[in-house]
Each structure stands twice: as structure tokens, then as C-alpha cells.
Amino acid sequence: MSVQKIQIFDTTLRDGEQVPGCKLDMDEKLVIARQLELLGVDVIEAGFPISSPGDFEAVKAIAAQTKQATVCGLSRAVEQDILTAAEALKGARFPRIHTGIGTSDSHIKFKLRTTQEKVLERAVEAVKLAKKYVEDVEFYAEDAGRTDNEFLARVCEAVIKAGATVLNIPDTTGYCLPEEYGAKIKYLVENVNGVDRVRLSTHCHNDLGLATANSIAGVINGARQIECTINGVGERAGNTALEEVVMILRQHPYLNLDTNINTKLLTETSAMVSQMMRMPVQANKAIVGSNAFSHSSGIHQDGVIKHRETYEIIDPKDVGVNDSSIVLTARSGRAALAYRLQKLGYDFDKATLDKAYASFLQIADRKKEVVDEDLHQLVEQENLIAAN
Template sequence: MLHDPNRVYVFDTTLRDGEQVPGCQLTTPEKVEIARELEALGVDIIEAGFPISSPGDFQSVVEISKAVKHPTICALTRANKGDIDAAAESLKYAKHPRIHTGIGSSDMHIKHKFNSTREEILERAVDAVKYAKKFVEDIEFYAEDAGRADVVYLAQMVEAVIAAGATVVNIPDTNGYCLPDQYGSKIRFLKENVKNIDKAIISVHCHNDLGLATANSIAGLQNGARQVEATINGIGERAGNTSLEEVVMILKTHDIGLYTNINPKNFYELSHMVSTQMRMIVQPNKAIVGANAFAHSSGIHQDGFLKNRENYEIIRPEDVGFPSASIVLTARSGRHALKYHLERLGINLDKNELNTAYHNFLTLADSKLDINDDDLHSLVSFKLEKN
């Protein structure tokens, strides 16, 4: 397979893994609307659903396949013929179809989920890939709970499914268990020890149970993975999935030789669309798209930002479609921030007047959380009266 070695393929699972959040189910028309925006964002693969799970999910894969032209449309299955049949049928209108099949790879899952053996699971994995290959060329295999799997057995599984026809192998940290160095070395071990690894792309799919999903995904990419599976706003089961916008902006901010084809200017708008449709608020301190991501309230930070924004901003808000950076007035703000806001209102004070206004401002800010323009006008009433 010929691939640009520095290109990272972005696999968005907002509409499948992301939609598994309780109370966040979407209608088919809502999913189609988000899928079109994901296409505009530049994602390479859209995981449109789990067709066997419900008639609604099946129909969503059908309708997204019709609506979207450029991205690969992916349908999830377990390693059995019924699931794969449903996925193949749901993908019949897709211009670039992919079946995503797989099975548990950790001893925990093999023993306590499947009540099986390593040998039987390996056989089921290979059979599923071979069966899916009868319907579509592009097959992704997921080794569920790979984060806790024995790495030698995992390598054996990966080699076997690639030999059976898998084009992508997904190494999920299903429970968000790994530390970044552990996850990175697991990916590196596969790159170095699976003899046919060059015939497939390694994909990373990390969960955020310990707050490490983004860090683990980056560690995986640094060690040879070239597809990242993520969701808008990092939504997903339990503590969520890797946040798509975080991974993309890390690769843009740090020169580690990797890039995506994502247009980050669409992030803010898409984040709000997903948040609104799923009725799931984005936490204000969320990286990249949170309401406070570009808000500066500490006096020291405000002063540094106003002197040169790069003192306290490593990403420009306009790069991710954010309306603008904001200087928020609080009791922690300094004279520079107050002067900035007064000048914005066309009020220019000399040094002594600013000192008086600032003294009045601190008294007010200690008792009032939200300082608005009317408050600012009242703070300088002494100046206005003089005039």
C-alpha cells in the first residue's frame, strides 16, 4: 500500500462511539447534517454507525452513504456473519465503503467476555476479516482492549488479520488504561515485530477514563500509527474518546513531521453543532473549543497578552474559527486590561484618572462577577462629569 508516510488519516466516530452517550441519540437527518459538516472539515473516514444494533442505525449508514462523497464511510460489526451481512447491506450506496470488524484481544476479554481461548479468538478474527473481504476491499480490524493485551499475542493477531486481508488494524485502548509511554511502545512493538505490517495502516482509538486519550493517541502516532480515531468535543462512552480537535491542533502546533488534511477553521462551528444536537454542553475549560479557551482574566496574563498575544496564546482563535480572544474583567484583572476596555468604549484616561477608575473597579469587581459596559461607564462618571 502506498501512503504518504507523514500523513495522518482522521477517522471520526462522533456518529458511532460518540453517540453512545446516554441521552445523546441523534435522528438520521441530524446525523446526515453532521456527516456533511465532517466532510467539509476534511475527515478521511466517517464511522456512520453499528448497523446490526438497530433499524435506525442501519438507516443512518444508508443515508450518510448517499449524502457524502469524499470520505470513506465505515460501519461497525462484531466478528460474526450476521453483523457483517448487515454492514455490507447498509454500505451499498457508499462511494468508499469500509467494514470495521473485530474481537477482544486481552486475556480479560477472552476469558471473561467470550469464555474462550486465545486460539479460538484468533480463528474467529481471521474468519471475520475473510468474510468481510467478500463484500468490500477496505477492511479495518479492531483488537478490542488491546491496551491490556499481551503484546506478543497482539502481534500474532495483527499479523494474522493482515494476512487475511485487513487494510487497517485498530489498536484500541478500550478502557483508557495505558500510560502514553506504554501505549506508544505497544505500537512500536507491532511496527517492529509484525512482518507484514507495511501492508496495513495502524490506527489508534483511545478512551479518556484517566484523562490520557489525547496523550496516548499522540504517543501512538509518534511511534508509527497513521490513523487516529476521535470524536468532536471528545464525546463518547464513560469519560469519552480522544478529542479530534485536540489531536489536529497538537500536530499543527508541534513540528513532529506529521499532518492531517483537516480544515481547523471549521472546529468551533462544528463543535457547537454537535453540542446543540446532542444536548451535551462543552465544558468551558475544554481545550480548543471551550468558551474559556481564549479568555484571559488574570492581570499578569492580560498584561502579557496585550503586549504580545503570543505571550499567552499558542493557537490563534481565528485558526479554529473561534470568534476572538477575550479579555475578561474580574477582580484579578490589572490596569492594562481596564484601560483596554475603556479605550474600546472610546474613553481615554490619563495616569491619575486611570488609577482612580481602577480603584473603583476593584471595589466593584469584588462584589459583582460580571462587569459589563454600563459598569465601565459608571466607573468613569467622575471623568464624564468633568467634561
């Protein structure tokens, strides 16, 4: 079976930037957009043009500089939103308007204060209007995760007829379990007339820590685009993390699903976004956290030194990290100490290593981590002599 490509729709500059304290200026947005294109994302959601003059100008500038990726602008199912997005995207080589409306009972009753039929009408009108300005129109059914499947299918079918090219099925509140979200995508694949002419898209939030799992469940069941952000930044608990879904698909080739992402740029891109958004990446973050390829337990260190795959399912070089890190602590064993000493040019026989290890443990009990300078001092103070 041939490998099917999953498009990566990056919304770091739109959904990601909605995080309090993560505001980017124009220059920062342009730098990140260039990096995203270099990374290989298929779609860059550059912003929400109607939201402010600054966002309009940013979308316009990103549209003008981007050569390979589709540039997308968000809008509500509101005429002026769509017209403003179309204007901002005029300079894009591959423009896309992303428009939509809430479809769950909660959104219809409490947010929109309308009816299902009115929502259906507005959805169709929005897509038809956007279609007058761009060929590529993505429709989002906000809070699709909590929307009745039968009504959701009606909306999807109607917007396909109106000209939508991509259907975004967001788990806006991060409520779904993976099996529920996967089943929802499967239901649409099997029950929406014309679904074979469009691309289904996942857009999952991480309120219950399930954004990545839900996105993977979505593509396994027929979605062919994942909406995500670098480092999983986004409102509340964040969005699906780009680096996670990309590497899951890459590490599970039997799924026959992959992306166009240059994974060797993942760590570099993560650091750039973290620095510009002033949003630190937690140390134990999958793929790009500082501890993702670090080992401090003696058992783990011994295994990794003997054969990296013993405790690492990803080669760090594949995501732009030079090497695994052997961190010396009081939990480290002789193998790790010998490994680090050899890196520093010291090669001891067993008896000398045993003496060094006893002194090492005393240092390690006083410090959280033993660094190279400590090892040099240990060798000098103990007058240790390297083996011939």
C-alpha cells in the same frame, strides 16, 4: 523530512452517540456527517448497522450523501453483523467495514469464554467475509491495550494475510500510560510481518485522562490513523478529542505529522455537536472551551495585550474564534481596564485611568465579571473626561 499525513477517523456518530442522553435523530446525524466532511475528516464511522433499524438507515443515508470521506460501519466478528454493514454501505463511494473481536485475556476468558486460538480463527473469518463485500476492511482488536503483545502481533499478522487494510489497536478501557501504548505500537511495527502494507490506528478512551496523550504516543511510534470524536464525547469518560490531537500535531511541526483538518471549523463543529447531543462543553476544555482563549488575571491580560503569544500558543483565529477575550474581574489590572475602555471609545490619561480603576475595583468586588454596560455607567457616574 516530508510531513506525513495522519488520517482522522471520526467516530462521533458511533462511539460518541453511545453516551447516555446523546441520542441523535436521522436529520441530526446527516447534518453532523456533512459538517465532518466539510471539516476534512478522512473517515466517518457512521454507526453500528446491526444495532437497530434506525442505525442501519442512518448509515445508509450517510453513505449515500458523502462524497469525499470514507464511510465506515461497525460490526462484531459475527456473520450477520458483517452482512448488515455491507448492505448499509452499498451506496458509499468509499465504504469500509470495521470488524473485530476482543483479544485480551480478560475479554477471552470472561466476555467471550473461549480460547486464543478460537479468537484468532474468528478474526480471520470475519475479515475474509468483510473482504468479499468491500476492499477496505478495518480490524479492531478490542482491549488491545491490555492484550499481550506477542498474541496481539499474531492476530495482526493473521488478519493482514486475510485482507485487512487497517489495524485498530484500541486502549478500550483507557488503562495504558502513553509510554506503554507507544511501545505497543512500536512493537507491532517492528514484529508484524506485512505491517508496512496496512495502516495502524489508535482508538483511545479517556478513563484516566490519557486518551489524547496515548493517541499522540501512538502516531509518534508509527500509527497513521487516529480514531477520535468531536469534544471527546464517548462512553464513560469519553474518547480522544479530535480538536486536541489535530492542534497538537499542528503546533508541533517538528514531529513532521499533520492532518487534513480545516482547523478554522473546529469551534463551529464543536458547538454544533454540543447542541445536537445536548452535551455541554466544559469551559476549560482545551481548544474549544469558552475559556480556552479567555484571560482574567491582570498579569496574563497585560502580557496578552502586549504580545498575544506571551500566554497563547494558538492563534484563536486558527480554530475559528474571532479574538482572545479579556474578562474584567477583581483580578484584572489597569492595562486590561484601559484596553476594554478603548474598545468602547474611551481613551483616558493616567490620572483619569487611575480614578476609573479605583471605581472599577469597587464594582468588581461586588460582581463576578464587569461587563461593558458597567463600564459605560462608571464613566458617566464619575464624569470622566477622555484625553485629547
